[in-house]
Structure formats: structure tokens, C-alpha cells
Amino acid sequence: MHKAELRRQMLALRRALPATEVSRRSTALLRQLQQHFEVVQWRWVHVFLPAARQQEPDTWPIIQWLWAEHPTAQVAVPVVQADGITLRHYHLTPETHLVESRWGIPEPTGATEVASAAFDAVLLPLLAFDERGHRVGYGKGFYDRFLTECRSETLCIGLSLEPPVPQITDVWLGDVPLHACLTPERVWWF
Template identity: 60%
Template sequence: MIKSELRRAALAHRAALSSQEVAHRSQQLCDQLFQHFPVAEWRWLHVFLPITQRHEPDTWRIIRRIWAEKMPIRLAVPVVPADGVSLTHYELTAETLLHLNRWGIPEPAAATEVPATAFDAVLVPLLAMDRAGHRVGYGAGYYDRFLAQCRPGTQFIGLNVLNEPLPEAIADVRPTDVPLTACLSPGGVQHFGSIR
């Protein structure tokens, strides 16, 4: 299948989930992250903040656990700049003031900018992925451009509240698409080859 078809199907499937089911699956993803990855050893983790009305994974569960356990890791979140082309990244602390952008995504009102090369791991939003780690997002290409800027060795970990990888490959993968190194879904963790 092609991305536009997969995107449509995944959005409908995700919209049909109850808020309670999204919360339950989000907790599963959080538990898996800390069980299968050395989170406390990372220096910087990039995490997206969820659009709750779109039933995105609740990444606040991950963020609050890091803060509650006083892990030394630092967090950063994305901001869509005025040019509408590339993401910028800003540190997130418990004191960071947030506001909603025009898409309903929480963003820091003022914070320290962090370069893409700083991150040890990036939690990546997605709607679907195949068994090679290629993902379907919302289609704007923000994350592919961002991930291409990260340093070698950065882990790209997808968060999927839906299903396992697709049984067949995404038909219209482009050369600029950056594959995931792993993905968390309610059924468990999938790894997609070596870290680049």
C-alpha cells in the first residue's frame, strides 16, 4: 500500500480508540521504553508532545517518570518554525511554559535551543511502519529532515499506539525517508537493523 492510503486507514483506526484505550496503550509504550532501552544513560532525549485530540501516544507518562525518578537525562521537544520547513528543538524542564501552536501541539514559549546533533535518542511519532522500519507520518516530512541531521548512532524509536509492523513494505518509500531503529507498539518492541 502507499502512504496516503495507510495514513487514512491509520487515522481512522486511531480515532476509533477510546481515551481510556489510548491511555492504557500509552502506559504500555512507556513501560517498554524503560524496560528495553538504557534511558537513564542517555544525555539528551528528544520527545514529541502529544496532540491529545488526535489520540497520539501520551508521552507525558515518559517525561514525568524521568522527572519523578530524577534521571540525569535532559529532554528537548520540537517547535515548527515560521519557515514551515525544518523543526527546531528546545529544552523541556518542569518549569518550561508551554502554549499551543496553530495545530494544537504544545510548544515551549521560551527555552534554550538544542542542536539536532545533541540527541542520543529521538522518540518519533508515526501512524504506521513496515518491517524495514519505514514509517508513515502526517506527510509534511518534518521528522525525516530532522532525523537526517542527527549524528550517527542516534536511536530513532517510533511510538505506535496501534498495531505491529505492516505485513508488506510501504510501496512509496523515498530516498529521503529515514528509517527507524526501533518501534514500540502495544504488542512489544521491534528492532529494525543496526543503529546508523
Template identity: 65%
Template sequence: MSSDLSKATLRRAALAQRAALPAAEVAQRSTQLCEQLFQHFPVAEWRWLHVFLPLARRNEPDTWRIIHRLWAQKLPVQLAAPVVQPDGISLKHYELTPTTPLRENRWAIPEPVPEAAEVAPALLDAVLVPLLAVDAAGHRVGYGGGFYDRFLAQCRPGALFIGLSLLDGPPLAPIADVLPTDVPLRACLTPGGVWRF
């Protein structure tokens, strides 16, 4: 990888690596991420877990494996999922249950319909965060829209922010262009293990 550790360079490299993964590899690595989450975190003790719903055509981690495991085990954890707002820069969050109707937004990401119960960020015990790369301080590279940094800033102190990465390997050297508004993660799950920051 280039010595340029700007977000734009890291984003391009990670998107290319992830796009090269065959569907079977994405499925296997997503299962490993699910195992890492349940092995390393007290999931059953959380009241509210926020989970992004995957955009399959971009080879995002298949978080449905985590969701279905929670429902199958009947753990007392309530789930929330994001909905991009009409302003195009902010998120609201709605309860996700086995009967919640979903619809795709303009980016083809599934979202709960807003008739579901809205969930305030302050209620969340943990948030599973999409990312493309992360550095040793827990700063992440996402798609560049800032949605999650604005959202994570609204969560209560002590909430766990856990990144999910399909790409293995240690965290990067410091990202060159971290902003004051960037909210660092507490941990990042990879198929091979967990990094804590």
C-alpha cells in the first residue's frame, strides 16, 4: 500500500481489496465477524445494539448473521438500524425486529420504514460501525459522508463503538487527515480477531 495515509488513498485501496473478495469469502468472513463479536463482547448484557444493514453489492460485512443469531437465541437485546434522512447528511434510528418492514434507500441500502419505533442514540449500549480502514488510535476511514461521526457524537459516554472489517491485518499507522469531528472506535473486529483502542 502507498505511504500516503490520507483517507482518500486508504479508501480507494480498501474498496479495491474488498471488491476483489468472492461472495463465498465475504460470507465466510462475515460468519467469523459474528463469532468474534459473541466471543469477545458481553452481547447478552446490552439493552440496545445498533447495527448497520449491509449493502451486498459493495461487499459489506453481512450483519444479518449477527441479527439472526440474536433473534434465534432470543437474547434480551433490542436492535436499532439507521435511516438516512431527507437532508442527505443525518441519520435517525428505528427499532429492528423480525417483523419490521424494510425498504431500500437511494443507495440500495435496506432501512426500517420510519413507522417503526424511533430509538434515541442516548439509549444505545453498543454500535456496530461500518468502515474501510482503521488506525491504531481507532480512527476510521468510511465512505466519506460523515454520517457515523455525527451519529456517534450523539451517543452517551461509555457506549461501545465497534468497527467491522472484512479485511484482516493490524491497524494502520496514524491516518494523516483525522478531523476534530472524527469519533474514534473502542474496538474493531476482523475475521482473525479483535483490536481494542
């Protein structure tokens, strides 16, 4: 299946989900993370903040769990830069002030920047993924560019409300594959 078609289908499917179902599936993603990953070994975790308008997985339960149960794992979140093509990453604490971006995404203000090379794990947003670990995002390439700046041992973990499709047919060389993807039912390893 081609990325453009997957984007259309998955956006429509996601927008049709009731908020209670997004919440239920998001909680299941947290359980998968808790059961299948050695989070205690992570020093820096990159987590996206959800765009509620897009019915993205709610990552706040993951963030709050990290703060409460793994205080040595520092959390950072992305901010799209003015050039519209790059991300910078900022330390997120319970005290961090957030403002909503033009895309409806909470972004930190006045927080300390964190280098891409610092991350032990990156939890990635996506619209779809396939059984080989390729993902479809919103099509801007933010995360593919960012992931090339991370260390080779940084875990790339997708968060998906839906199971994978068999194959994304128009993968290109710049697409950075996932190491794993959490779904409400299971973890897919690649």
C-alpha cells in the first residue's frame, strides 16, 4: 500500500474513534511499554506530545509514569522550528510551561534544549506501520531527519493505535525503520 493512501485511510479511521477508545488504547500502549522494555536503563526518553485534533495516542500517561516510577529517565519533547522542516528537543518536567502550537500540539517554553545524541529511546508518532518496521507519518520527514542525528543504539519505538499493514510499497532510502512498535494488543519487534 502507498503512503498517501495509508495516510488518508488511517486519518479517517483515527478521527472516527471516540475519545474514550483513544484513551483505552493509549492506556494499553503504556502497559506494553511497562511489560516489554527495560526503561530503568534509559537516561533520556524522547516522547511526542499528542495533537488532540488528530486523535493521536495520549502520551501523557507514559510521561507521568516515567516521572513517577523512573525519575532517572529524563523526558524531552519535540518542537517544530520556524523553518518548518526541523525539530528541536526540550526537557519536559512537571513544572514546564506549555503553549499550544498552530498544529494544536503542546510545546514547552523556556525549557532546556536536549541534543539528539542524548536519547536512549524515541517514542514516535505515526499513522501506520508495516510488518517490516517502516512507518508512515504526516509526510514532512521531521522524524526521519531527527533520527539520523541520534546514536545508532537509540531505540526507535512507534506508538500505534492500530495493527500493522502487511507492506508499505513506497519506502525510500531516507526512511528510518522502527526497532519496535507498540500497539494496544502487542509489541512488534523488527
